[in-house]
Amino acid sequence: MNRPIRTMAVAILALFLALLVNATYLQYVSAGELNDNPRNARVIEASFSRPRGPIVVARDAVAESVRSDDQFKYQRVYRQPLRYAHVTGYFSFDSATGIERTQNDVLSGDDPRLFVTRLVDLVNNSSPKGGLVQLTLDPAAQNAAYDGMRALGENVQGAVVALDPGSGKVLAMVSMPTYDPNLLASHDRDAVNKAYLQLYRDPAQPLLNRAIQTRLPPGSTFKAITAAAALEKGGYADAQSLVPGGSSFQLPQSTAVIGNGGRDCGTGKITMTQALENSCNTSFLALADELGQAKLRAQAEAFGFNSDYLDDLQPQAQSVFPERMDRPQTAMSGIGQFDVSATPLQMAMVAAGIANGGVVMKPYVVDEVLSPDLDVLDRTEPSEFSRAVSPATADQLTTMLVAVVDEGTGSPAAIPGVEVAGKTGTAENCKDCKNYAWFISFAPANDPQVAVAVMIQNADIPPDDIAGGALGGPIAKAVMEAVLQQ
Amino acid sequence: MSARVNQPSALRGFVHRPRRGAELFLLVLALAVGIGAYAAVGIGVQGTVPADLLGYGGWLALLIIGAHVVVRFTAPYADPVLLPLVAALNGLGLAVIHRLDLAAGKDPGEGFSRQQLTWMTLGVLLFAATLVLLRDYRVLQRFTYTFGLAAIVLLLMPMLPVIGKDINGARIWIHVGPFSFQPGEIAKVLLVLAFAGYLVRHRDALALAGRRVLFVDLPRGRDLGPILVMWLVSLGILVFQRDLGSSLLFFGLFVVMLYVATERPGWLLVGGALFAAGGWIAYRLFSHVALRVDIWRHPFEYYGGEGVHDRGRQTVETMFGMAWGGLLGRGFGNGQPWRISYAESDFIVGAIGEELGLTAVMAVIVCYGLIVERGLRTALICRDDFGKLVATGLASVFALQVFVVVGGVTRLIPLTGLTTPFLSYGGSSLVANWVIVALLLRISDQARRPAPVLAPAGPASADEEETQVVRLG
Numbered sequence: 001m002n003r004p005i006r007t008m009a010v011a012i013l014a015l016f017l018a019l020l021v022n023a024t025y026l027q028y029v030s031a032g033e034l035n036d037n038p039r040n041a042r043v044i045e046a047s048f049s050r051p052r053g054p055i056v057v058a059r060d061a062v063a064e065s066v067r068s069d070d071q072f073k074y075q076r077v078y079r080q081p082l083r084y085a086h087v088t089g090y091f092s093f094d095s096a097t098g099i100e101r102t103q104n105d106v107l108s109g110d111d112p113r114l115f116v117t118r119l120v121d122l123v124n125n126s127s128p129k130g131g132l133v134q135l136t137l138d139p140a141a142q143n144a145a146y147d148g149m150r151a152l153g154e155n156v157q158g159a160v161v162a163l164d165p166g167s168g169k170v171l172a173m174v175s176m177p178t179y180d181p182n183l184l185a186s187h188d189r190d191a192v193n194k195a196y197l198q199l200y201r202d203p204a205q206p207l208l209n210r211a212i213q214t215r216l217p218p219g220s221t222f223k224a225i226t227a228a229a230a231l232e233k234g235g236y237a238d239a240q241s242l243v244p245g246g247s248s249f250q251l252p253q254s255t256a257v258i259g260n261g262g263r264d265c266g267t268g269k270i271t272m273t274q275a276l277e278n279s280c281n282t283s284f285l286a287l288a289d290e291l292g293q294a295k296l297r298a299q300a301e302a303f304g305f306n307s308d309y310l311d312d313l314q315p316q317a318q319s320v321f322p323e324r325m326d327r328p329q330t331a332m333s334g335i336g337q338f339d340v341s342a343t344p345l346q347m348a349m350v351a352a353g354i355a356n357g358g359v360v361m362k363p364y365v366v367d368e369v370l371s372p373d374l375d376v377l378d379r380t381e382p383s384e385f386s387r388a389v390s391p392a393t394a395d396q397l398t399t400m401l402v403a404v405v406d407e408g409t410g411s412p413a414a415i416p417g418v419e420v421a422g423k424t425g426t427a428e429n430c431k432d433c434k435n436y437a438w439f440i441s442f443a444p445a446n447d448p449q450v451a452v453a454v455m456i457q458n459a460d461i462p463p464d465d466i467a468g469g470a471l472g473g474p475i476a477k478a479v480m481e482a483v484l485q486q
Numbered sequence: 487m488s489a490r491v492n493q494p495s496a497l498r499g500f501v502h503r504p505r506r507g508a509e510l511f512l513l514v515l516a517l518a519v520g521i522g523a524y525a526a527v528g529i530g531v532q533g534t535v536p537a538d539l540l541g542y543g544g545w546l547a548l549l550i551i552g553a554h555v556v557v558r559f560t561a562p563y564a565d566p567v568l569l570p571l572v573a574a575l576n577g578l579g580l581a582v583i584h585r586l587d588l589a590a591g592k593d594p595g596e597g598f599s600r601q602q603l604t605w606m607t608l609g610v611l612l613f614a615a616t617l618v619l620l621r622d623y624r625v626l627q628r629f630t631y632t633f634g635l636a637a638i639v640l641l642l643m644p645m646l647p648v649i650g651k652d653i654n655g656a657r658i659w660i661h662v663g664p665f666s667f668q669p670g671e672i673a674k675v676l677l678v679l680a681f682a683g684y685l686v687r688h689r690d691a692l693a694l695a696g697r698r699v700l701f702v703d704l705p706r707g708r709d710l711g712p713i714l715v716m717w718l719v720s721l722g723i724l725v726f727q728r729d730l731g732s733s734l735l736f737f738g739l740f741v742v743m744l745y746v747a748t749e750r751p752g753w754l755l756v757g758g759a760l761f762a763a764g765g766w767i768a769y770r771l772f773s774h775v776a777l778r779v780d781i782w783r784h785p786f787e788y789y790g791g792e793g794v795h796d797r798g799r800q801t802v803e804t805m806f807g808m809a810w811g812g813l814l815g816r817g818f819g820n821g822q823p824w825r826i827s828y829a830e831s832d833f834i835v836g837a838i839g840e841e842l843g844l845t846a847v848m849a850v851i852v853c854y855g856l857i858v859e860r861g862l863r864t865a866l867i868c869r870d871d872f873g874k875l876v877a878t879g880l881a882s883v884f885a886l887q888v889f890v891v892v893g894g895v896t897r898l899i900p901l902t903g904l905t906t907p908f909l910s911y912g913g914s915s916l917v918a919n920w921v922i923v924a925l926l927l928r929i930s931d932q933a934r935r936p937a938p939v940l941a942p943a944g945p946a947s948a949d950e951e952e953t954q955v956v957r958l959g
Binding site (some may be wrong): 001003004005008009012013015016018019020022023024026028030031032033034035037039040041043044045046118119238451473 | 668739742745746747749785789790802803805806807808809810811812813814816820822825839843844847848849851852853854858859862865866871874875878881883884892893896897
């Protein structure tokens with residue numbers, strides 16, 4: 001009978017191996033997925049009950065856990081809630097957003113890089129501590145952006161993004177209206193639900209991070225991209241090349257005629273610099289028609305349209321340069337109209353790419369990840385997102401954008417003693433709705449330290465007064481000054 | 487051992503030593519697991535070493551060392567690894583149940599762990615009684631049919647009107663006064679003994695007659711009787727008592743023992759086919775079986791809803807808990823095992839996985855594997871067929887039970903209600919398993935004991951005989 005007993009032993013060994021493999025699968029392979037399950041009350045409740053790591057800007061924690069006397073032992077506190085709400089996000093029972101969500105593993109201490117720390121905590125039988133997340137934000141730039149937006153009134157809707165062109169670091173990210181994440185991180189579940197519903201139902205959508213989640217027609221700021229395409233692929237040599245001018249443009253295959261709002265765009269041919277200085281619709285409609293949609297799309301996509309690039313904050317909207325346009329639509333896309341739409345971050349990347357000699361850096365918000373003992377576990381290395389234009393083209397574009405601020409529509413952003421490059425935009429999405437104001441800029445033009453995009457969707461001023469230069473220019477200026485003064 | 491002509495003679499040539507000292511050393515380690523876990527629960531949950539640690543540890547040590555002493559005197563050659571493995575698992579189980587008691591806010595005096603300790607005491611007493619009273623397991627062969635009948639009576643008892651009781655949809659409990667127990671656990675042991683006795687007597691008929699189809703010897707039609715009866719009994723348990731786990735266990739046990747007794751894989755085919763047919767019929771006819779399978783396949787659809795749509799809660803909470811435990815576990819007091827209903831009984835592996843991690847789950851599975859391995863080893867070296875079959879049966883039923891319950895809890899297979907041997911809260915199961923270990927130790931003692939030295943019969947050597955002169959004439 002020994003042979004069948006041996007056979008049985010082998011069969012039972014197989015069964016037990018299956019148990020071991022399955023347990024490994026459950027507790028190791030699929031553990032992350034199960035821990036991320038939104039219905040997993042265990043993980044959420046426990047993460048409330050331990051010291052979650054802080055989120056730090058410069059040297060100050062903008063989000064940290066402090067001891068509390070209730071059942072959860074720790075309370076998440078946001079120190080400058082309104083200024084940093086959309087970046088930190090909030091951490092509540094049912095959900096988390098912003099950095100609280102994307103860096104949850106580090107903050108909660110579950111990240112594999114914190115394994116040794118966890119092991120030590122386990123041996124000491126102390127509750128595991130979370131790691132620290134250091135952001136790239138510059139408090140001076142963030143304050144300038146926030147204060148500038150607040151100055152436009154209670155009901156302002158819009159966003160500001162500032163980037164370090166050389167690295168892709170996000171220096172400022174403000175979205176208005178904002179909210180107080182402390183209300184959503186409270187341990188009083190009913191109060192949280194009430195606050196959340198109120199924010200959720202608010203027509204101004206305060207929970208929305210407009211810097212990365214709202215895309216709108218970029219209007220005339222897109223002319224910088226059209227100009228880039230003309231220099232790169234359209235046979236135009238430099239800023240002094242002559243482009244079509246004129247006071248009106250008859251859209252091909254259409255009866256519509258588009259003018260320049262009274263700005264001087266010559267009669268026949270004008271220089272590309274003049275066309276950009278005065279934001280000449282006629283010139284860029286003609287250029288876009290001449291280049292065709294393929295070249296325009298290639299140029300827009302080189303700057304980041306139709307793709308994702310910011311890993312540190314989710315979700316985000318992709319900026320769109322449409323497919324399959326007819327001729328009049330293609331012409332309109334050249335001035336940032338029709339279905340072209342961009343997020344403020346995207347337009348900041350356009351400015352930063354031109355500033356950085358044509359190299360668009362991948363934007364990032366998380367600078368460093370540190371253990372609770374402040375050992376650096378990980379540091380984000382700047383990486384190239386794309387080479388959008390050649391250095392020569394970037395030079396020519398910079399020259400023209402400097403002219404826009406010095407002599408054209410971008411004058412409100414001028415900083416005495418500093419060469420500033422910029423471009424205004426005032427776009428409309430439909431006949432009866434309000435205009436959107438855009439402004440993109442970077443400074444100093446010869447050695448760019450900061451690139452900014454300002455988008456104002458709505459403000460307490462008469463609709464016709466909304467214009468990119470007048471509204472966005474001063475905010476961009478304040479942000480650039482804040483960075484340059486350091 | 488140099489000339490390994492064939493295995494049995496090689497094994498016979500090897501003389502086993504008692505190894506009681508090794509057992510004692512391993513038992514000290516097992517006690518460290520049990521008492522250490524109890525202390526860790528106190529530190530983790532309440533923040534201090536439990537006040538009754540000395541009393542508790544002393545009692546546990548008394549039981550374990552007492553069991554060791556009984557083995558030393560009554561079964562000196564018994565396998566030295568089995569008792570320590572069992573002691574470690576039982577100690578760990580007690581600590582985890584104690585931890586769940588604390589989570590439920592129960593007073594230490596009236597929690598499940600105190601009752602479990604009482605049951606363990608009873609289990610160890612029965613363990614000792616088995617070893618002391620049963621000096622030769624071969625006498626058990628005389629009671630083959632008595633055991634068979636007793637097992638069937640025990641299995642039928644929950645169906646009786648007064649003492650039987652439905653708990654959680656399964657009718658497998660009986661209540662007499664303040665006591666309740668699952669007769670199926672006792673029936674399990676009796677069935678192994680009855681099967682072994684029956685098969686030893688009838689193995690030749692079952693093994694030799696039959697026809698060969700496609701390289702496989704299939705049994706004769708008339709020999710199919712017993713397996714069909716067992717199949718029907720298993721189906722009966724499934725249908726009338728709604729106990730999927732026991733049904734699977736008893737049938738699997740019978741098929742395995744039949745195969746080992748006859749050495750014919752054909753029985754595995756027949757058994758497998760019957761199992762598949764039974765499973766399919768049950769799946770199609772009984773909604774509770776179909777529901778179990780459906781919960782197994784899509785647990786999240788049965789989580790957090792109303793009524794039947796919350797029936798997967800146990801499974802999903804176990805998955806969440808074990809995933810949350812990860813490699814090292816949360817540590818006692820830092821998990822939330824109370825979210826798993828019945829974590830102290832069927833789902834105790836989930837609670838272990840959550841607070842002690844994959845490491846502990848693997849250790850537990852390996853401990854079970856070693857118990858089975860020692861049981862099968864005992865079967866291999868056993869000198870008679872009845873002993874071989876009993877040891878194989880006990881080891882197999884143990885292995886099947888562990889596979890079915892741990893596999894069910896970790897969602898390898900659909901969930902069926904069975905206790906986790908030695909870990910789960912449950913008196914009948916604990917007592918029955920201690921008796922199983924006593925039987926295995928008794929068999930291994932007799933198997934490992936050196937063969938008696940026989941007095942030389944006849945002349946020892948031709949050389950020593952005196953030369954005789956035979957005159958011819």
